[in-house]
Structure formats: structure tokens, C-alpha cells
Amino acid sequence: MSQQVKITRARLHGSAVYLGDVTGADGTAAPVWSANPDEVVGWLCDGFRFRFNQRRSTRCRYLTCQDRDGDRVMVIDPAGEPVLIPIGRTVTDITDAQARRQHSFLAAMPGYVLEATLKTEVTDWFSAGKRRKTNKAAGRRPGAMPGFRRKDSDQRFVCWFNGGRNAVFTKTGRRSGVVTISGANPRTHRAPGRAADGKPHKLGWKITLHVRLSQPIRAYTSVRVNWTRRELVFVNEPLPVTGKVNTGEVVGIDRGVAHTAADDRGRFYDAPQTAGLDRQRKFHQRRMAKSRVIAAREGRRYSGSRRYQAHKTAAADLAARQARVRDDFAHKLSTQLVREHDFIGIEALHLDRMTRRGKGIGAAAKRGLNRVLQNAALARLAKHIEYKSKLAGVTFVEVPAAYTSQRCHQCGHTARENRESQAVFSCKACSWTGNADTNAAVNVREEALTRWAAQRTEQLAGTSGEKPGGVAVSQAGSKSKTDPHTGPAPGPAASAMNRKPPEAA
Numbered sequence: 001m002s003q004q005v006k007i008t009r010a011r012l013h014g015s016a017v018y019l020g021d022v023t024g025a026d027g028t029a030a031p032v033w034s035a036n037p038d039e040v041v042g043w044l045c046d047g048f049r050f051r052f053n054q055r056r057s058t059r060c061r062y063l064t065c066q067d068r069d070g071d072r073v074m075v076i077d078p079a080g081e082p083v084l085i086p087i088g089r090t091v092t093d094i095t096d097a098q099a100r101r102q103h104s105f106l107a108a109m110p111g112y113v114l115e116a117t118l119k120t121e122v123t124d125w126f127s128a129g130k131r132r133k134t135n136k137a138a139g140r141r142p143g144a145m146p147g148f149r150r151k152d153s154d155q156r157f158v159c160w161f162n163g164g165r166n167a168v169f170t171k172t173g174r175r176s177g178v179v180t181i182s183g184a185n186p187r188t189h190r191a192p193g194r195a196a197d198g199k200p201h202k203l204g205w206k207i208t209l210h211v212r213l214s215q216p217i218r219a220y221t222s223v224r225v226n227w228t229r230r231e232l233v234f235v236n237e238p239l240p241v242t243g244k245v246n247t248g249e250v251v252g253i254d255r256g257v258a259h260t261a262a263d264d265r266g267r268f269y270d271a272p273q274t275a276g277l278d279r280q281r282k283f284h285q286r287r288m289a290k291s292r293v294i295a296a297r298e299g300r301r302y303s304g305s306r307r308y309q310a311h312k313t314a315a316a317d318l319a320a321r322q323a324r325v326r327d328d329f330a331h332k333l334s335t336q337l338v339r340e341h342d343f344i345g346i347e348a349l350h351l352d353r354m355t356r357r358g359k360g361i362g363a364a365a366k367r368g369l370n371r372v373l374q375n376a377a378l379a380r381l382a383k384h385i386e387y388k389s390k391l392a393g394v395t396f397v398e399v400p401a402a403y404t405s406q407r408c409h410q411c412g413h414t415a416r417e418n419r420e421s422q423a424v425f426s427c428k429a430c431s432w433t434g435n436a437d438t439n440a441a442v443n444v445r446e447e448a449l450t451r452w453a454a455q456r457t458e459q460l461a462g463t464s465g466e467k468p469g470g471v472a473v474s475q476a477g478s479k480s481k482t483d484p485h486t487g488p489a490p491g492p493a494a495s496a497m498n499r500k501p502p503e504a505a
Contacts (some may be wrong), residue, residue, distance in 0.1 A: 001240075003218065005211040006175075007230040010037035014192040014205040015304075017183070022103030029104075033191050040207055041155075041227050044181075047109045048117060048157035053148045054092040055121040060084040061145070087147065110183040112166040116222060118390060132439040140350070154228040160221070162403050167223045171236070179209045179223055179232060180414040229320075240391035241338045252445025253385075254404065254437050258422055262332065262437035264445045268437035271329045271377065274322045281322075284315040326377040334384035338392050345448025346382055347401035349442075397448040409434055411427045 017040045021029040034040055063083040064077040075083045098113045106114070112152050124146055132142040159181055171177040184203045185191065191201040193198040209225065211232055211453040252264040288311045295302035302308050337344060342351040382398075391397035407414040407426075413429035420426050425436035 002236055003234040005213055005232050005234050006399040008210045008212055010041050011208045012037040012040055014335050017205050018108040018185040018349055020190040026402045029187055032075055037207060044157045045227050048106035048113055049149045051114055052117040052121055055117055056148055057088045057092050059087050061087050091131040093109050108183055112160040112162060113157055120158055141263055156226050158222055158224050169217055171425045175213045177211055177213055180206050182206045218403055241335050241388055244339050244392045249341045251341045252441040253346045254440040254444055255439055259437055261439050264441040265440045269333050272325050277318050277322050281318040284311040286403050287311045329382045330381045334388050337385060338388045338394050344389060345397045345445045347404055347444050349401055350400040360477050399444055405440045405445040407443050408441050
């Protein structure tokens with residue numbers, strides 16, 4: 001996790017920047033300099049993308065072919081090993097110094113920008129491989145490996161801080177600051193003309209990115225600039241939740257559609273509604289589709305239309321706004337839960353399976369359900385709770401979601417008929433009636449405590465060399481804290497919120 005700020009403007013100090021040679025119509029190359037800060041930042045983004053793609057070209061993929069049944073299979077060499085081929089047409093395996101000599105537009109590129117492409121590419125590639133392995137083990141779709149960065153994607157670059165050698169942040173006001181990225185032109189390409197003092201221009205230059213702050217900037221290792229969105233990210237470690245005190249309280253969380261989250265005390269947490277933003281985004285998307293139809297009818301490219309680009313930008317801005325609303329809710333709720341509890345149990349949902357495209361008659365209804373699930377950002381909420389719990393020393397346990405909504409927390413009877421509706425749970429064995437989400441949250445809490453106690457017992461038995469002994473979980477399994485007809489009763493004495501996790505002997 002990192003700190004993101006907004007870029008308000010960019011300024012260039014020192015010499016004009018050498019952007020490389022441009023070949024004219026007559027075939028001669030002419031050097032180009034620029035004192036425009038927007039052009040210089042765009043040049044940094046293009047150079048970073050170019051060098052990143054050069055490093056990515058060295059990656060390989062398995063060669064496949066189509067068998068007689070029409071399935072894709074790997075090609076095996078005579079030694080019995082799968083055949084690997086480069087992912088691109090050409091492979092460029094050169095050093096940064098060689099890249100500077102071969103490509104003039106990289107000659108003045110800061111070294112810490114070029115070096116950042118190596119770590120960025122390696123992390124991106126191996127993270128995808130690890131993610132594919134995890135998805136396969138869990139029975140999910142593995143997903144594709146990353147490819148080259150496209151020219152029409154967001155303009156981005158990364159610069160190392162490296163102990164203050166570059167990408168240095170300086171605070172200029174209570175809510176403002178600048179990030180200075182420095183570089184130098186080659187000695188053979190000094191900017192033409194004279195400086196104000198009549199002397200030749202110096203080789204060094206600095207680009208300052210003015211940013212708007214919302215909190216103090218912590219120590220960071222690098223900065224990531226998204227020039228398309230005018231955003232800058234300081235890459236650093238997140239801070240633990242402030243105001244956290246050891247309360248010993250336990251909570252079980254059930255996530256769903258009607259309520260984004262429900263706890264075992266009967267409280268519900270609902271994400272802000274973004275239906276209005278969704279309607280506006282669909283309006284622009286329909287206009288984009290209409291532009292494509294008209295362009296195809298007239299035999300021209302739709303992407304060159306100003307109106308199409310305006311609708312595309314508006315739709316992207318609305319989607320980004322929806323994402324910010326969801327992320328803000330997830331951060332606030334996760335912070336509240338971590339601050340108030342020392343033990344959090346949550347159900348493990350396979351959201352990729354839950355949001356798969358529907359087929360047949362119910363496809364339209366499935367699309368609506370998928371939109372609701374994606375708007376709730378259930379996976380993001382669990383991710384925030386997990387990493388904040390780790391930083392704050394809070395126990396975080398995930399349990400299987402199977403049958404938590406069908407099992408009665410009073411008597412343990414499990415049946416589909418217990419769930420009368422989305423909101424009503426009525427046990428057919430003991431006649432307990434209450435909210436279905438609250439009942440599921442209690443089951444999640446009980447299962448999390450049981451699993452945690454068993455794990456602690458195994459750990460203690462392994463360290464002491466003794467046989468596993470029993471751990472007191474009587475509080476976790478007690479059934480006397482709720483009214484069998486009204487559900488969990490309010491008040492500290494009957495609430496699961498002030499129940500402590502079992503202490504390991």
C-alpha cells in the first residue's frame with residue numbers, strides 16, 4: 001500500500017531537455033530539445049514504456065498447436081521438454097548503456113528511471129506467475145500472463161528515490177509539495193544558444209511535479225507517476241490503524257448483496273449507492289456505441305472523432321469515481337472493524353465464480369447480480385481488513401462460506417429450508433427465527449474461533465513436543481447468549497462483540 005497524491009502542474013528548471021534526434025524527409029537527423037514541462041514528462045513516460053517493453057521482449061511462452069480434436073496442446077521437443085519461444089517478434093537483450101547509444105531519445109533519460117524498468121518488469125511478470133499458480137490450485141481460472149505495454153494506455157513512469165539521489169520530495173506548504181526529478185543532457189548535445197548570463201547552457205535539468213497533499217508523506221522507495229490521470233504515488237509501507245487499543249472483542253462478518261457486511265451483533269454496513277453514476281456511465285457508453293455504428297456506416301474510423309473521445313473520457317472518469325467511492329467505504333469500514341476488535345472472522349468467498357457470466361434465460365438477471373456484487377467490492381473489503389489486521393496485531397481468520405447461511409447457530413441444524421427468504425432465517429428444528437445475515441455472521445464467528453483454537457493447539461503441541469491438548473472454547477460454543485425466538489439480544493452481556501478469543505494454555 002502507498003500514498004497517492006494529485007499532480008497540479010509541472011515545471012522545468014535548468015537547461016532545455018534533449019529529446020533525441022528526428023529524421024526529416026530528406027533522411028537527415030536533427031536533434032530536438034524542449035523546454036515544455038508537459039512534453040518532457042510525456043517523453044519520460046514514452047522512454048520508460050520503450051525500455052520496459054525491451055526487457056519484456058526477453059520473456060518466453062510455451063509453444064502450442066492444435067491437435068486433432070481441436071484442443072490447444074504444448075509442443076514437446078525431442079528431449080521431452082516443452083518448447084519455449086519469445087512472446088514478441090524480436091528479442092532485445094541489451095544494457096541501459098547500450099540502449100542509450102542505440103536510441104537517441106534515451107540519451108538524456110535519468111538513470112533511476114531506466115533502472116526502475118527492470119524491477120517493475122520483473123515484479124509484474126513473476127507476480128502474474130504466482131497469481132496463476134494460486135488460481136490453479138484453488139480451481140479458478142489462472143488468467144493470462146502480462147504482455148507489452150501499449151502506446152495508447154496511460155502514460156506512466158517510475159523513478160527510484162535511492163536515498164535522496166532522485167525523485168526527492170520537498171514540502172512547500174501545509175497541503176502542498178513538489179517532487180523533483182533530475183537529469184542531464186549528454187555532453188555532445190548541449191542545448192543551443194546562451195543562458196541569461198551569456199554563458200552556454202548547463203547540461204543539468206530538473207522537472208518539478210507540484211502535488212496536493214492530504215496527509216504527511218512517509219519514507220518511500222520510489223515514485224510512480226501516471227501523467228494521464230495526473231496522479232503520483234509514493235511507494236511505502238502502510239501505517240497501522242491509529243487509536244487501536246486491545247479490547248479482546250471478537251466479531252464475525254458475513255458479506256452479501258442486500259447488505260455489504262453484517263456482523264454477529266445484528267449491525268449492517270451498506271456501501272454507498274452509485275446507481276446514479278452507473279446510469280451516467282451507461283449513457284456515455286451508449287453514445288460511444290452509436291458513434292461506432294455511424295462511423296462504420298460512413299466508412300471512417302470512430303476513434304478519431306472528438307465527440308467519441310469526449311464520451312470515452314467521461315465514461316472513464318465516472319468509472320474511476322465509482323471505484324474511489326467503493327475504496328473509500330472499504331477503507332473506512334475495515335479501519336473501524338480493526339480498531340474495535342482483536343479477533344475478526346470472515347467467510348472466504350470465491351467472487352470470480354460468483355460473478356461468472358450467466359447463460360440462457362437467466363442471463364439478464366445474472367448480469368444485474370454481477371453488477372451489484374462488483375459495486376459492493378466484497379473482495380476489496382476483505383483485503384483491507386486482512387492487511388490492516390496484520391499491521392495492528394489483530395487475529396484474522398477466513399472460514400469456508402459453505403452452509404453458513406443454512407446452519408442454525410442455536411442448534412446446528414443445517415437445511416436449505418431454514419432460509420425462508422433473503423432476510424428471514426427460521427430453523428425447522430428448534431424454531432429459532434431471526435435475520436439470516438446475522439445468523440450467518442454468528443456461524444462465521446464460531447467457525448473462526450474453532451479453527452483458530454485448533455491451530456493454536458497444534459502449534460503449542462509442536463513446540464513443546466507434547467500431545468495436543470484441549471483448548472478452552474466453551475465461550476465460543478455457548479448457546480445461552482441468545483433468545484431462541486428473537487435472535488442475538490442487544491447489550492454488552494449478551495453480545496458477541498465483547499467476547500474474548502480463547503487463550504492458549
